[in-house]
Amino acid sequence: MRNPRGGGHPTMVDVAADAGVSLKTVSRVVNGAPNVDPAMAERVAASIDRLGYQRNALAASLRSGARDTIGFVSADLSNTFYMRVAAAAAAAALERGIRLIVASSEEDAAAERTLTLDLCQRQVGGLLVVPTASDHRYLAPEAARGTPVVFLDRPGRGIVADEFLIDNRGGARAAVAELLAAGHERVAVLLDAPTIFTMSERRAGALDAFAALGRAADPRLIVEDLHTPAAARAALERLLDAERPPTAVFCANNRSTVGALEAILAADAPVALTGFDDFELSGLVPRPIRVVDYDVAELGARAARTLLDRISGADETEPRTRLQPTRLVDRGLRR
């Protein structure tokens, strides 16, 4: 598949020679520009087909400076939450003719930085990033050079940029308030490490709910640093075996929810459960539970649109933090 000049792929020059027209005419046809004689367009199209010409998008954007791509830096490719955000963002971008390319730091701060800079070198128009790093000042030069950044799910550090977060605090508050309103005197709270942004927010929300009733949470019922379902299970089993066991549990993420469920099901304990984050197959849990749910697709679409508005200059307001609202919903099998 060498080109007529003997090189690699055929280029516009080859097509022009083949069709007996100028380079520019080929360019016009390829780009669907107006004011091209139909007969000529026909001839060019025939040559393109015959030579198997394919436009080199990189060369095109080099001269035009067009930036028709945005990057999505996920923190974890196999996290469905982020990927649903990415899918929604891709769809929203496509509506404006912009492609989204996905990369992932896999929760590695150095990888995040490398990937991000790499995407910038690839001349993406902007970035959606789920931050893993604890310092994002390295993005400031890029932002200043006109590559806007929008953070997702977690705030960026050391840089002013748009952020789209879940209403972690409000969601947790509502979940715990509901348990308290149902008459539960002893509500346990299972959390991962408080150094994680979402955890400290959700913890604060849970405490808000107690405070709103003028009550204080029993500190022995608040368990932190539960990284895995197994840890959450063990923690809840310990609480259930203790003197005055909880009658309800609020789990601050779906890993804890899963672990708590294991404990509850294994002990067949009459404990009400509400968990932050819906999860796949939550409908399959063999007893009614509640989860704090939110519109993932909307989050992604809003973030993408904001980024595109920044890129196009349509939005020159101060960067802001937006919270995606949450709602409490029923899950689990009803009997």
Place this chain on the structure above:
Amino acid sequence: MRNPRGGGHPTMVDVAADAGVSLKTVSRVVNGAPNVDPAMAERVAASIDRLGYQRNALAASLRSGARDTIGFVSADLSNTFYMRVAAAAAAAALERGIRLIVASSEEDAAAERTLTLDLCQRQVGGLLVVPTASDHRYLAPEAARGTPVVFLDRPGRGIVADEFLIDNRGGARAAVAELLAAGHERVAVLLDAPTIFTMSERRAGALDAFAALGRAADPRLIVEDLHTPAAARAALERLLDAERPPTAVFCANNRSTVGALEAILAADAPVALTGFDDFELSGLVPRPIRVVDYDVAELGARAARTLLDRISGADETEPRTRLQPTRLVDRGLRR
């Protein structure tokens, strides 16, 4: 952040002028080429820092023709299976200094074609694709032009290319054989549409198991076209209510498995269950089940390495189809 000439970003020319060296020297420093005087390199590095110079990777590859990127065209971004494959492929590629960019057809054949061609125009070195389209002849020109394609999970149609598939037939055969060996006389089989490649394979495997024992499956226990968990649930409920209900079920994908589980749990029926595909939280199912599992990461890594070998020319053998082996594993909560 305008460059010293008043344009946009600073370029190598600006750096060269600033450092008082030639363009080529800057290029050498930026690319870490050997044979550069350390003092000069130092000066150039200082200018790069001061001007905030960032290399334009697109321009670089235009001249060199370098192809340091491969594309992954998923069929569904929110399918964890594909994303785990993508993550493994990305890691394997990175070991050779190649970046992976992810796009998704979202099960739309036209989108697959658009995305694929778009990636080619972006000069990716090769493609990993989970095919959605029913005809991949459109890829032939690309392949001929030196952009190899490797298909994942499903075979490509109308084009000879490497394929990495799950051992669907063998896995299904083993699953059903095990149920039969355990003494189950009546084993139901729940499937999605037989037009789907994996479904016809898994169906064939299930029937193999019966045939190996000289037995024939009861056609009334084989239900097809179950697209959703709800459909699978309804189908199994019907079977359980019928005259001679099954004592075991083989579900050909995890959606059916979920539906079947709902039916079994709701009826508290003593039915053994084996499902193809592991699923998130399968450990949480409140009774022991078996699943046909496979090493997703290995599949992705092998596919990526094969693609890279094709690109580099290290592998010029005939394209082949490889099957990823499966194994039967325990899931669900033990009591």
Place this chain on the structure above:
DNA sequence: CTGAAAGCGCTAACAT
């Protein structure tokens, strides 16, 4: 070890 010049494939500005 360093530099000048040419050119990758395309688009933009200016003719015609």
Place this chain on the structure above:
DNA sequence: ATGTTAGCGCTTTCAG
């Protein structure tokens, strides 16, 4: 409506 000429930012000869 079409063609001509630069030139995007970089790498690559090929000379010094």
